[in-house]
Amino acid sequence: MNQVKEFHTLQEKVTDMIRESIFNQVYKPGERLIQDELASRFGVSRMPVREALRCLEREGLVAFLPHKGAQVIGFRREDIEELYYLRALLEGITVQKSMNFLTNEDKSGLHLFVKKMDQDIENNDMDSFISHNHQFHMLLQKGCDWKKIKLLTKEFIEGYPAHVPSLIPKTMFVSNEEHKQMLRALELKDPIMLRQLVESHIMRAGNALTQVIE
Amino acid sequence: MNQVKEFHTLQEKVTDMIRESIFNQVYKPGERLIQDELASRFGVSRMPVREALRCLEREGLVAFLPHKGAQVIGFRREDIEELYYLRALLEGITVQKSMNFLTNEDKSGLHLFVKKMDQDIENNDMDSFISHNHQFHMLLQKGCDWKKIKLLTKEFIEGYPAHVPSLIPKTMFVSNEEHKQMLRALELKDPIMLRQLVESHIMRAGNALTQVIE
């Protein structure tokens, strides 16, 4: 089903594992990440761990203090609000620019992902839904030729909030109905409408999340 | 004059030196960065070099390919357009949110920087102008409590385009006049006006740059 992730270097694998550990609250915000501990936990030396931490620093998940190492960044309520606002803004722009350059193949791919997400909802398979949701959003912005903004939205899509475990089934359903509206905007060839749909889609998800967080 | 930069780790020093080398076209876009070469050039081992390259990857200056190392990223004309558009958008939002939380001390600091830039123009001291310009823009968004967006705009402000050597004296003058308008918006306590000024300020700079680049 989900293709097994293929890593080219150990460092990428370690990056993924640490990221997952942070998402799963194994390491809590504010906690110091001891390189030796991580290294022995994952059965590698400290070197790939260090580079992995640098990558996570770039993703905004940890912070480096000189001679004190890496610390897990904490997320407050307003941080979530900020992230979703920014994501809505940037992803909106991206899909608007992307739309007219999507091939028929891309479009059928989008339909396919929506269908798969419907199945995920039936099976109540959250992990699969999250994965398909990512792929849907990534594909939707494929046609945009601006590199930096795509990198940023990718960061947002794959970043922290998407993994919090409070994405209840109801949210999944609403979410996918909105995806279907986007497909309609796609057929109507209306980039402005698509942009607005994406923006409100993300803002709604953000608001739902902040409400659950309390 | 310019306070000497204080580095806590070798890696930070190396990061700075490589970044400078890229800005000064010692390493040109597309060129591969050989770790051994960099290490011996700067008189350190490969280890801090590797971490430095990771930091530069985060800044978007180089790209890593597995088992092929780091490559200098090239900038096309439309990349510059994208960067300035995004910077205008994000920095506009940031200063709008920041304005009402600036202290009197901050404000006098802003006036001071504008004065210093006037002097820089007289002395035709481009490097000093660039530095003061950075400090002005950073201070102007100090009051904003959104972390991620501030990190992004900081990246944009200190990133590639600001260092291209084509910032002609005339541009410096226009630029600082616009800074003075921003100070006026500050006195009028008009965040919307400030935001629009910042947006058009950055877009103008971007357009000037792309025109010179041909």
Added chain:
DNA sequence: CTTTTTTGGATTGTATCCAATCCTTGCTTG
């Protein structure tokens, strides 16, 4: 008893060494 100093352990930062990978060049073979 409080404050300062020192000292040792824990942890990060850097160097050196070894292994894995890739790319080029030259050889072999059809």
Added chain:
DNA sequence: CAAGCAAGGATTGGATACAATCCAAAAAAG
């Protein structure tokens, strides 16, 4: 002569070893 294959060098990725730094707790001084 061309195409494919193999071997070697170049370069990156990872492991181990050592040095620098920080922090806290214990010892010494007031």
